[in-house]
Amino acid sequence: MKISDNAKAYWRENIKYVLILLTIWFIVSYGAGILFKEELNIIKIGGFKLAFWFAQQGSMYVFVILIFVYVKLMNNLDKKYGYDE
Incomplete structure (x- = not known):
């Protein structure tokens, strides 16, 4: 079964969103709690x-907010690629 270019683009954009949101969470949890502690x-x-x-x-709190942001981003992505119902 061959995956279409549309599905590959959808998955690539999904992974991009996940990496960006996980980076934000890492910066807030590890960075703010440990690395930037003194400041x-x-x-x-x-x-x-x-x-x-x-x-x-x-x-x-940031993790919960990021969950809602991810849901919004994925809803928009589904509409963009025609996977919405």
Whole structure:
């Protein structure tokens, strides 16, 4: 079974979206919680340093937001390539 060029383009664009969103999540979870800790600890939210907040709560919030962004992107991608119902 040969995969059409349309399906290959769809899959390529899907993988691009996944990699971009995972990179954003990595930067927020690992970068903000660990790599940029010193710079972020200057700011406090509710008495907690910002790096601690990102490490404990922020990355989870960003992950949930990224799920909704992915759903929106995939709905648009489905319409673009004619896979919507």
